[in-house]
Amino acid sequence: METIRYENGYPGGPANGYGSEFPNPFLTEHIVLRNRDYPDIGQIDEYMRRGGYEVARKALTTMQPSAIIDEVKKSGLRGRGGAGFPTGVKWGFIPKDITPKYLVCNADESEPGTFNNHEVIDFNPHQMIEGMIMSGFAVGATTGYIYIRGEYAYGARNLERAIREAYDKGFLGQKLWGTDFDFDLYVHRGAGAYICGEETALLESLEGKIGQPRLKPPFPAVAGLYAKPTVVNNVETLANVPMIIERGADWFRSYGTEKSPGTKAISISGHVKRPGNFEIPLGITMRQFIYELADGIRDGHELKFLIPGGASANWLINTPEHLDLPLTWDDLAAKGTMLGSGAVVVLDDSTCVVAASMKVDEFFKHESCGKCTPCREGTHFLVKVWERIEHGKGRASDIPLLNDLGKEMLGKCFCPLGESAVSPVASALKYFADEIRQHIELGRCPLGASHPMPHVAAAEGSAYTGAAMPPAR
Ligand SMILES: Cc1cc2nc3c(=O)[nH]c(=O)nc-3n(C[C@H](O)[C@H](O)[C@H](O)COP(=O)(O)O)c2cc1C
Numbered sequence: 264m265e266t267i268r269y270e271n272g273y274p275g276g277p278a279n280g281y282g283s284e285f286p287n288p289f290l291t292e293h294i295v296l297r298n299r300d301y302p303d304i305g306q307i308d309e310y311m312r313r314g315g316y317e318v319a320r321k322a323l324t325t326m327q328p329s330a331i332i333d334e335v336k337k338s339g340l341r342g343r344g345g346a347g348f349p350t351g352v353k354w355g356f357i358p359k360d361i362t363p364k365y366l367v368c369n370a371d372e373s374e375p376g377t378f379n380n381h382e383v384i385d386f387n388p389h390q391m392i393e394g395m396i397m398s399g400f401a402v403g404a405t406t407g408y409i410y411i412r413g414e415y416a417y418g419a420r421n422l423e424r425a426i427r428e429a430y431d432k433g434f435l436g437q438k439l440w441g442t443d444f445d446f447d448l449y450v451h452r453g454a455g456a457y458i459c460g461e462e463t464a465l466l467e468s469l470e471g472k473i474g475q476p477r478l479k480p481p482f483p484a485v486a487g488l489y490a491k492p493t494v495v496n497n498v499e500t501l502a503n504v505p506m507i508i509e510r511g512a513d514w515f516r517s518y519g520t521e522k523s524p525g526t527k528a529i530s531i532s533g534h535v536k537r538p539g540n541f542e543i544p545l546g547i548t549m550r551q552f553i554y555e556l557a558d559g560i561r562d563g564h565e566l567k568f569l570i571p572g573g574a575s576a577n578w579l580i581n582t583p584e585h586l587d588l589p590l591t592w593d594d595l596a597a598k599g600t601m602l603g604s605g606a607v608v609v610l611d612d613s614t615c616v617v618a619a620s621m622k623v624d625e626f627f628k629h630e631s632c633g634k635c636t637p638c639r640e641g642t643h644f645l646v647k648v649w650e651r652i653e654h655g656k657g658r659a660s661d662i663p664l665l666n667d668l669g670k671e672m673l674g675k676c677f678c679p680l681g682e683s684a685v686s687p688v689a690s691a692l693k694y695f696a697d698e699i700r701q702h703i704e705l706g707r708c709p710l711g712a713s714h715p716m717p718h719v720a721a722a723e724g725s726a727y728t729g730a731a732m733p734p735a736r
């Protein structure tokens with residue numbers, strides 16, 4: 264198999280910021296990013312040597328499906344794909360009397376700045392496969408699909424290799440560990456569209472249709488793939504399942520907070536000295552994350568603002584109130600933003616707010632699936648206005664116009680993608696309206712030049728390539 268090249272080096276590369284060179288002071292042991300502790304964990308023999316597939320064997324041979332669902336409920340595991348919905352509760356919605364049922368692993372990971380699932384896919388695939396076997400058993404699904412973004416060629420082939428290894432050992436296929444449970448697993452490569460990470464658009468795409476979201480309800484748990492009950496879970500969510508069943512809900516709850524238990528793999532990119540993925544116990548502060556794990560802002564600069572949960576999230580700024588926020592779903596929601604896909608994008612004082620907002624909205628315009636007018640037209644007009652300001656042709660009326668466009672989109676788009684395009688608008692106007700005004704009045708960037716966003720993780724082949732530091736100016 265070909266070797267993938269990571270610009271930052273992996274694992275523990277000098278610019279990468281983790282591995283034995285930089286021990287993680289917040290965790291004694293990695294859970295999701297276990298490859299850090301055991302670099303060969305992606306190979307089935309090493310995975311088994313560390314107890315891998317033993318939990319699935321025990322669960323399938325000694326536990327009732329309902330007992331697995333109960334333990335996951337007790338653990339308080341919340342979906343790691345964005346919304347943070349309790350996983351056990353979602354599994355509980357699956358009707359028992361309808362067959363077949365499906366389990367889908369959402370490995371699309373297309374949000375700019377987000378590359379945490381990728382590390383699991385590339386370096387610890389057996390933990391998510393074992394999680395899928397156990398989750399399939401728990402909900403009664405006998406077929407699983409891993410939906411992965413098409414460009415992630417290495418990840419897709421690595422998953423296929425790991426699946427073959429699991430079939431060879433008899434951990435996938437028929438009558439697993441002598442039980443009556445059959446489970447087949449397939450990798451499905453998408454064609455590369457951010458919207459196909461949204462669970463219903465993903466299901467449309469998996470069915471061979473154009474990737475556009477479906478109206479909810481019905482939710483996938485009731486009518487999902489081929490209109491049958493379907494669980495859609497994120498890579499990291501599923502990778503947590505074996506450890507929860509092996510060590511128990513109380514152990515899982517010993518990490519994190521009451522309402523956000525466990526750990527979270529978080530990607531950090533932009534103007535920090537040590538970009539990369541880090542696993543944290545939920546609840547450490549944004550300040551600890553940026554300054555202790557990612558080693559702070561590059562020399563000679565100060566933090567200006569940050570996007571805490573992938574490009575969709577509302578921004579936070581350089582105030583104690585924002586920096587001392589615990590990284591949990593509820594604490595971020597209380598400040599009007601979100602943990603989202605678990606990606607922090609950090610921008611320093613060299614960043615032009617107009618250029619940054621335009622860049623983020625260009626992404627949403629490009630990725631709008633076109634199904635509904637407020638998003639299709641709204642993202643187009645937002646970019647037009649940002650471009651006008653950026654290119655020195657801004658008008659005084661552009662600030663209220665941006666505001667109005669945002670209002671016309673919020674609450675009126677068919678799915679969350681369109682609303683996400685309003686995040687940079689609302690955030691920039693809330694925190695940096697003076698800078699935008701100056702940009703308009705001067706007909707150029709008040710910082711002296713137009714500074715585009717640093718190259719944050721983009722979905723190009725390997726998301727890791729994007730975590731590189733921008734060159735110092
Ligand atoms: C535009 C959009 C893109 C999304 N992309 C992803 C993704 O790449 N991976 C993911 O797990 N969830 C993504 N989600 C969230 C999924 O719709 C869904 O909530 C999630 O996969 C459920 O898994 P969980 O319960 O384990 O979090 C996206 C949502 C939206 C609205």
Ligand code: SF4
Nearest residue numbers: 633634635638678681
């Ligand atoms: S909000 Fe955007 S991405 Fe979502 S359905 Fe409408 S056009 Fe498509």
